[in-house]
Amino acid sequence: MAVAKRKASSVDALKPLANGGNAPPPKRRAPSRNASTAAATVNPNINGEIIDAPGATRASPDGDVNVDIVPGAVKQANRTRSESPLSDAPAVVEPPKKKNRGGAKKADAGRDVHEAEEVVSAVVDAATSGKPAPAKKARGKKVKQEDGDDEAATKHAKPSPPKKARTPADDERADPEAEGDEEADEEEVKEALSRPPPVNSDYLPLPWKGRLGYACLNTYLRQSNPPVFSSRTCRIQSILEHRHPLRDESQPEHPTKNKPDRSKPADVELGKRYMEAICLANVKDVAKMVRWNHKYNIKFFRLSSEMFPFASHPEYGYRLAPFATEALADAGRVIAELGHRVTTHPGQFTQLGSPRKQVIDNAIRDLEYHDEMLSLLKLPEQQNRDAVMILHMGGIFDGKEDTLLRFREIYAKLSDSVKNRLVLENDDVCYSVHDLLPICEELNIPMVLDYHHHNIIFDAAQIREGTKDIMDIYPRIKAMWDRKGIKQKMHYSEPTPAAITGRQRRKHSPRVATMPPCAPDMDLMIEAKDKEQAVFELMKTFKLPGYDTLNDILPYTRNDDNKVALATMNKKKRKDADETEPELVPDEDVGMGGPEGRVYWPPTMEEWLRPKKREVKKKAVPEGGKANEKMKKELAELYAAKEAEKKAAADGTVKEEDGEESDVEATPATKKARAAMKKKEQAAKMKAVAKAEADEAKKLAKEAAKAEKEAGNGSKVTNGAPKAATKAQGRKATVKKEVVEAAVPTPSPSDDEGSELELHDEDDDDDDAPPMPALKRRSTGSRATTGRQAKNMKVSYAEDDGEESMADD
Structure with missing residues (x-):
């Protein structure tokens, strides 16, 4: 032949x-690249x-x-x-063996062989036609056999499929010296134990x-x-x-x-x-x-x-x-x-x-x-x-x-x-x-x-x-x-x-x-x-x-490689100019085990050959963690109460602190005076809360600075927790302030829209307290502006032109 x-x-x-x-293909001029x-x-x-x-x-x-x-x-x-x-x-x-042998082999050489022909053919067709190669087909129900005369049907994989009988076709597709884990039914185990x-x-x-x-x-x-x-x-x-x-x-x-x-x-x-x-x-x-x-x-x-x-x-x-x-x-x-x-x-x-x-x-x-x-x-x-x-x-x-x-x-x-x-x-x-x-x-x-x-x-x-x-x-x-x-x-x-x-x-x-x-x-x-x-x-x-030439390797350390040395050399130069750079291992000595011959890793300890994976440490819970959770809960309750008041205001009745309902038929002047008093009172409360939060933030910052100073340069990881706590306190103070601002009652639609009233405490010269933001009435007139939208805005109590004309009439 x-x-x-x-x-x-x-x-x-x-x-x-x-x-x-x-x-x-057209002849190309040799590229100018060197070897x-x-x-x-x-x-x-x-x-x-x-x-x-x-x-x-x-x-x-x-x-x-x-x-x-x-x-x-x-x-x-x-x-x-x-x-x-x-x-x-x-x-x-x-040769065909006993039937009813359960478990499918992980390594199925026959199936891989025929899939190989399809993959290679698809790649060649794609290269010649310019179209992308089709996706690999799922292993189907039929597998072609050696002589091409028969086709063995197998079911698609399903969750927890029942064991099926092992057919001669399965034996024909066996992969010699397969290294995968093998399943065995009761009959196989009994036969093996009886040998x-x-x-x-x-x-x-x-x-x-x-x-x-x-x-x-x-x-x-x-x-x-x-x-x-x-x-x-x-x-x-x-x-x-x-x-x-x-x-x-x-x-x-x-x-x-x-x-x-x-x-x-x-x-x-x-x-x-x-x-x-x-x-x-x-x-x-x-x-x-x-x-x-x-x-x-x-x-x-x-x-x-x-x-x-x-x-x-x-x-x-x-x-x-x-x-x-x-x-x-x-x-x-x-x-x-x-x-x-x-x-x-x-x-x-x-x-x-x-x-x-x-x-x-x-x-x-x-x-x-x-x-x-x-x-x-x-x-x-x-x-x-x-x-x-x-x-x-x-x-x-x-x-x-x-x-x-x-x-x-x-x-x-x-x-x-x-x-x-x-x-x-x-x-x-x-x-x-x-x-x-x-x-x-x-x-x-x-x-x-x-x-x-x-x-x-x-x-x-x-x-x-x-x-x-x-x-x-x-x-x-x-x-x-x-x-x-x-x-x-x-x-x-x-x-x-x-x-x-x-x-x-x-x-x-x-x-x-x-x-x-x-x-x-x-x-x-x-x-x-x-x-x-x-x-x-x-x-x-x-x-x-040769046993005396080798020693156990150091876990996660390769002294005969240049990876650590190159990483150190690539870093920016430190202030200490006298610090010597690590020496590189010559190319011919890379991977040779070093002078001590540390090349043996104990059984199952192959991971020692590679650098140790970085461990992510959990951040420590700050001392005021429980207090912060309590404050968060209180703010949530306050927010829910204010939302209930808004809903009641939308229905036409607003309950005052003394339990009396406001008169919706009050004159514009009365409503204006009442709203001004309410605003001033709410502003005072908000300033008090803001000041308390600022004081707490300063206290946490001082404690963090003190801890960092004591620990020195090596306490960067542990100092992250107080710093994170300080930031969290500041954020919570902002949230609480926004919630309080959201509780400010909405001015009456009869307020003068052309006039503005800026709220502040004339007698308060405390630099630590944040500036008092002014609120401006929303165009809907039904709800107060909340959150960041309320910052640096002025509240207008001006009446609409149409309402003012009606009052004059």
Whole structure:
């Protein structure tokens, strides 16, 4: 069969999308930006378009994303597997199991696969048509199966849905090594509890002389400033957007201030340059990760398959040479100089036993990409042979025998370089050690023994669960490695303590408690969620070489980063000119743990890697808090009483303080004199209240000043409460004054509108008392002006012209 090769360049892949897919893009003059300016911003703490690749944070490439490891400053809301380089691969198929297995899996690979095709197709259509991509459809009632003949109907999610029977279609869409929490029904639990106990060996490979390693991501370096990791990726849409020039090409890119301008013509070279910047940033950090590992005696590392995003994509794939040749060679020199071993592990969609040609083509492209990446490291001969690619057999399509037969046929067509690197690993879904041993011996393919997988999937007729019986076939496994001259490696991990059923036990524990019974000079990959910390845990437990190089980190403190120092230097200079600025850590030492090697964080204490969150302290209740509440209540009661009086006045009767009703038939002169007396009396009361409030405010201000003087400069937080209380007292005094003003009776409609009467106390010269505001009658004549509307207004008792004429008549 013909094998589809990867594209020589991403430029050709992007050409159909330029200019609406019609003519080739117009040639553009090279921008005048220098290399540093043209480089994209690849720090995910600054650029939200740069995200962590899902494969980097898994305990193994087939598990779900471990979001707890890398929260980051930018929440990975757009993290998805929908744009996998092999997104059109089918779901892994496992044989139908017992029905009536309740609980739906959180990680549904088959459903994600078909959604991936829709998302990628929508993005491409949107780019060619210029229309926005449609919103992601809700997961519908039908899911297309591997062979395309059947469709399994599932109900939409509802609140508290009843458990439904688990169908064979659910098993076919199972995701190998799923890391999500699994639900189990009563039948599963009973079956799991009835299994025989494991039989483990009491042998420990001590004293240890081998190499320990972890996969893809370093939790300590990922939280450095700037972060160090090799799994940066982005969305395809981001690549398409970066075909357009920046708004200001003379300045570096900024996520908000200097973004690509879509109004300018697209240039596929710009999109290519953007992707290459992400790739080169990943490769650059590999060298630092290897040096970090060497400092703490970790000499085995799995390179992330996402180091070159979309390199094996069927539409946007590209070759690594020549743009990454020099960068990979530099990383390879560091690896060779320190004598480390590196490997890779293509993901779950790379399957050579599928009956679909498209899946086979995708898998071959992915293997060729991994082989090119390892070859460009230019490692010495033995290290180059040891740089293997670990692969699962994958799903069961039409039975194991037919799947293995197709694998034999496709394997024969692979390039010699890929064959020399390819090794098979037993999985925890379909293929046990005894399923793979015959075909590995037949095709001369080394086999990686994974102890965790073996304890879940094994041939009970030949072997028991545990690490004791498996030791009987160690010679057969080792012989395949020796035949090719490759250093043997094994994988070790443990299930979470709470796992009971087989599906639950697939979830990897954050750390491991012991070591497997392997050769003491073995290369052992620890597949655990806490990555390098799981290796440190073994070092501390068994006093392995390198345990004396590390120490516990200081909570919320990173002495090997420049974040605190830069923040101090950026502040305005203080009055003390003799104060020395903090020293910056050299770039090569950032994230290296400092001279004391503080890189180990205790289990579940990952938050210590990041600065402590600011705690908002509650303001202290002022001493006069209860009195203020009482005053507020009294003012509310006074306001309600005045409102009742207004309502009574509107009905035609107003009750005086002595209980007598006012005479509505009184002459204008009588009404005028009576209103003047009432106004003067109310003004006197209001002034008394205002003066009392002012005195109280002064008293509180003096107490606050005294407390601040005693406490000194460090009492800013506690002094805020008296100051806030003073402001509150002033506001309450204003409210009370407004309420009193609102209680002033409305003058009679017969008052002279042309004359004005300004109310004030001629004998009062107290400067502390606020000036007496004058009130002016509202045009309605039914209610008094209240609140701020009454300030600095004069009360007019002038009669309306019409009423005055009637009185004269």
